[in-house]
Amino acid sequence: MAFSNLNLSYLSLAKSLDVPVLSQLRLCSIVPLQGMTFYVPGEVIKSSRLPGVRILGYGLEKAPGGVGFCVVQPGVLQTDDKQQAWISIHSKRYIPQLGDxxxxxxxxxxxxxxxxxxxxxxxxxxxxxxxxxxxxxxxxxxxxxxxxxxxxxxxxxxxxxxxxxxxxxxxxxxxxxxxDGFVFKISTNHARRLLRASCRLLKLIGEQIRFEIAVGINGKIWIKSDDLNKVFFKFLFLN
CATH class of the missing domain: 2.40.50.140 (Nucleic acid-binding proteins)
Known part of the structure; x- marks a missing residue:
C-alpha cells in the first residue's frame, strides 16, 4: 500500500498519544555524548576497561597477544548487561556479526x-x-x-x-x-538502542497501540498492526 493512500492526520494522531510517549520518542533519537570516549580504528582498548565482556560486537576484534580489544570502526564504545561490547556509530550499513x-x-x-x-x-x-x-x-x-x-x-x-x-x-x-505487516529501515545504532532493556519506547507505545514488532540489529524493523495510520506515524518518529 502506498503511503499516500494512508490518509494520515499527523496532528490528530499526535494528540491521541500521551506527551510522555512523544518525549521518549525524541529522547531515543538523541545520542548522549557526555562521559563517552570516541575511538578510531587501530586503537587498542585494554581488557581492564571491559571487565567481564565475552561477546564482541560491531567494530571490535581481539587484539594480537590477548592484550585487549582492537578497534576496527570509528565510534563510541558501548556495553550492555549481556556482557557484550561494540562500537556505536550512526550508520545504515550493516556489517554481519555472529549471533546477531x-x-x-x-x-x-x-x-x-x-x-x-x-x-x-x-x-x-x-x-x-x-x-x-x-x-x-x-x-x-x-x-x-x-x-x-x-x-x-x-x-x-x-x-x-x-x-x-x-x-x-x-x-x-x-x-x-x-x-503481513511491513518493513522499514533505521540506523543500526538506533536499532541497538531499541533492543536495550533500559529503552522503554516500545513499551510506552504498546500502552497506546496494539502491534507486533521484530527489531533486527541490522536496522530493519517489521511492524504489524490493525491500525496502519498509527503504525506509519510510529515509523515517522523511529526513522
Missing part, C-alpha cells in the same frame, strides 16, 4: 538456498533446512518478497553471511517467516 538477530527480505532462490537482503554489502543465504520442522519433503513455502526474522550463524569478511531460523535445539524461538 536480523530482519531480512527474500530476494531469490538458488537450488536449496534462499538469498536474503539484510542490508549488508553481500546478500545472506539460508538453507530450506534451517527452519523448525523442515525436511526434504516438508520445505518452507517462501517466495520473493517474504520477510524473515533470523540469526547470523556464519559471518566472514570473505564469504556471504549465513542465516538460520532455529537455535541450537532446532527450535524457532520466534524466528522464521513474518506474515
Amino acid at each position: 538477530h536480523v530482519v531480512g527480505v527474500v530476494t531469490s532462490r538458488a537450488g536449496e538456498l534462499y538469498k536474503v537482503d539484510i542490508g549488508s554489502a553481500d546478500q545472506a543465504y539460508i538453507s530450506f533446512l534451517s527452519f523448525e520442522g523442515a525436511t526434504k519433503r516438508n520445505r518452507p513455502n517462501l517466495g520473493v518478497g517474504d520477510v524473515l526474522y533470523a540469526r547470523i550463524v556464519r559471518a566472514s569478511r570473505h564469504l556471504e553471511p549465513e542465516l538460520s531460523c532455529v537455535d541450537a535445539e532446532l527450535k524457532s524461538r520466534g524466528m522464521g517467516k513474518l506474515e
Whole structure:
C-alpha cells in the first residue's frame, strides 16, 4: 500500500498519544555524548576497561597477544548487561556479526538456498533446512518478497553471511517467516538502542497501540498492526 493512500492526520494522531510517549520518542533519537570516549580504528582498548565482556560486537576484534580489544570502526564504545561490547556509530550499513538477530527480505532462490537482503554489502543465504520442522519433503513455502526474522550463524569478511531460523535445539524461538505487516529501515545504532532493556519506547507505545514488532540489529524493523495510520506515524518518529 502506498503511503499516500494512508490518509494520515499527523496532528490528530499526535494528540491521541500521551506527551510522555512523544518525549521518549525524541529522547531515543538523541545520542548522549557526555562521559563517552570516541575511538578510531587501530586503537587498542585494554581488557581492564571491559571487565567481564565475552561477546564482541560491531567494530571490535581481539587484539594480537590477548592484550585487549582492537578497534576496527570509528565510534563510541558501548556495553550492555549481556556482557557484550561494540562500537556505536550512526550508520545504515550493516556489517554481519555472529549471533546477531536480523530482519531480512527474500530476494531469490538458488537450488536449496534462499538469498536474503539484510542490508549488508553481500546478500545472506539460508538453507530450506534451517527452519523448525523442515525436511526434504516438508520445505518452507517462501517466495520473493517474504520477510524473515533470523540469526547470523556464519559471518566472514570473505564469504556471504549465513542465516538460520532455529537455535541450537532446532527450535524457532520466534524466528522464521513474518506474515503481513511491513518493513522499514533505521540506523543500526538506533536499532541497538531499541533492543536495550533500559529503552522503554516500545513499551510506552504498546500502552497506546496494539502491534507486533521484530527489531533486527541490522536496522530493519517489521511492524504489524490493525491500525496502519498509527503504525506509519510510529515509523515517522523511529526513522
